[in-house]
Amino acid sequence: xxxxxxxxxxxxxxxxxxxxxxxxxxxxxxxxxxxxxxxxxxxxxxxxxxxxxxxxxxxxxxxxxxxxxxxxxxxxxxxxxxxxxxxxxxxxxxxxxxxxxxxxxxxxxxxxxxxxxxxxxxxxxxxxxxxxxxxxxxxxxxxxxxxxxxxxxxxxxxxxxxxxxxxxxxxxxxxxxxxxxxxxxxxxxxxxxxxxxxxxxxxxxxxxxxxxxxxxxxxxxxxxxxxxxxxxxxxxxxxxxxxxxxxxxxxxxxxxxxxxxxxxxxxxxxxxxxxxxxxxxxxxxxxxxxxxxxxxxxxxxxxxxxxxxxxxxxxxxxxxxxxxxxxxxxxxxxxxxxxxxxxxxxxxxxx
Ligand SMILES: Cc1cc2nc3c(=O)[nH]c(=O)nc-3n(C[C@H](O)[C@H](O)[C@H](O)COP(=O)(O)O)c2cc1C
Numbered sequence: 310x311x312x313x314x315x316x317x318x319x320x321x322x323x324x325x326x327x328x329x330x331x332x333x334x335x336x337x338x339x340x341x342x343x344x345x346x347x348x349x350x351x352x353x354x355x356x357x358x359x360x361x362x363x364x365x366x367x368x369x370x371x372x373x374x375x376x377x378x379x380x381x382x383x384x385x386x387x388x389x390x391x392x393x394x395x396x397x398x399x400x401x402x403x404x405x406x407x408x409x410x411x412x413x414x415x416x417x418x419x420x421x422x423x424x425x426x427x428x429x430x431x432x433x434x435x436x437x438x439x440x441x442x443x444x445x446x447x448x449x450x451x452x453x454x455x456x457x458x459x460x461x462x463x464x465x466x467x468x469x470x471x472x473x474x475x476x477x478x479x480x481x482x483x484x485x486x487x488x489x490x491x492x493x494x495x496x497x498x499x500x501x502x503x504x505x506x507x508x509x510x511x512x513x514x515x516x517x518x519x520x521x522x523x524x525x526x527x528x529x530x531x532x533x534x535x536x537x538x539x540x541x542x543x544x545x546x547x548x549x550x551x552x553x554x555x556x557x558x559x560x561x562x563x564x565x566x567x568x569x570x571x572x573x574x575x576x577x578x579x580x581x582x583x584x585x586x587x588x589x590x591x592x593x594x595x596x597x598x599x600x601x602x603x604x605x606x607x608x609x610x611x612x613x614x615x616x617x618x619x620x621x622x623x624x625x626x627x628x629x630x631x632x633x634x635x636x637x638x639x640x641x642x643x644x645x646x647x648x649x650x651x652x653x654x655x656x657x658x659x660x
Pocket of ligand 1: 364
C-alpha cells in the first residue's frame with residue numbers, strides 16, 4: 310500500500326492519501342472566502358492532493374480564532390465556498406471543511422496585532438469553565454445550558470451549509486485547545502453538571518455534536534474528528550482518554566480520527582520531531598478499529614510511505630510542507646516513478 314493508493318470512505322473515493330491539513334489564512338472579512346482562498350486551496354488541487362481541508366471555519370462569529378477567520382455561520386457564505394469546492398473538483402481533489410469554534414482562545418484582533426495587546430483573547434469568549442487560556446488572557450464566560458445548545462445547533466447548521474456548498478467531507482475541530490477540546494480536558498473543564506467531571510461527561514459535548522451532524526448530512530458523506538490525542542501536561546487529557554473517546558465517536562458514525570496533539574494551555578512544553586504524532590494514529594487505529602489520519606512534522610515521501618505501507622494510519626496530512634510546495638504530490642510522484650496526475654495545462658513539464 311502506498312500514499313498514492315486510493316482510499317474509499319463511505320461514498321467518497323480519494324485518488325491518493327495525501328491531505329492538505331487545515332491552515333488558518335487570516336484573510337477573511339466577516340467570514341467570507343475570497344480570491345486568496347480560491348488560489349491557495351485551488352493551487353493545492355492543481356498540485357495533486359487527494360484531499361484538501363479548509364482552515365478552521367467558524368460556526369458562529371464569536372467562535373473565530375480571530376476576526377479575519379473563515380466562517381460558515383451565514384447562508385451567504387455558501388456561494389464563495391462552493392466556488393472553491395467546484396474549482397478543486399475539476400482536478401480530482403476532494404474537499405473537506407473543518408468546522409470550528411475557538412472557545413476561550415478566540416481573539417478580538419488579527420495575529421499581527423497581538424503584540425500590542427495588554428490583555429489577550431476576546432471579551433466575548435465562552436468556555437466550559439471561567440479559566441483563561443494563559444497569563445494575560447481574558448477570562449471566558451462560563452457556558453450555561455442555553456449556550457451549549459446554541460453552539461451545538463450552530464455546528465448542525467454549519468454542517469447543513471457545508472453540504473449545500475458541495476463539500477465532500479466534514480471535519481469537526483476538537484483539538485488544539487479550542488472549545489470542544491476545552492470540554493474534553495480536565496485542565497479547562499471544571500463543570501459540575503452533565504458536561505463536566507467524569508470522562509464520559511466531558512466527552513458529551515462533542516459526542517452530541519457528532520450525533521447532530523451525522524443526522525443532517527448524507528449517509529455517504531465521511532465525518533472526521535480532529536483530536537489533540539494528548540495534552541502534553543501532567544494531569545491533562547491522555548492517549549487512553551482518546552482511545553475511549555474514539556470508540557464512542559465510531560459508534561456515532563465518525564469515520565476518521567485526525568490525530569494531532571497539544572494546545573490546551575499557553576505554557577505547554579512539546580517535544581516535536583519528525584512523525585512524532587504517528588504513534589497516536591497507530592494506536593487508535595489498531596485498538597479502536599477506526600481509520601486515522603496522521604499529521605505533524607511529516608515532510609518526506611519516505612515518512613509518508615512508512616505510515617501508509619505499515620498501516621500506521623490511513624491518511625497523511627501536511628501543513629507547512631504544503632505551504633512550501635503546493636505541487637508536492639506531483640513532485641513526489643515524478644521522483645518515485647509514479648505517473649503524476651497532472652492538469653493538461655501543465656503536462657509538458659511532467660512528461
Ligand atoms: C499557518 C498554519 C495555520 C494552521 N491552522 C490550523 C487550523 O485552522 N486548524 C487546525 O486544526 N490546525 C491548524 N494548523 C495546524 C496544522 O494543521 C498541522 O496540524 C500542524 O502545522 C502540524 O503539521 P505540519 O508539521 O505538517 O505543519 C495550522 C498550521 C499552520 C502552519
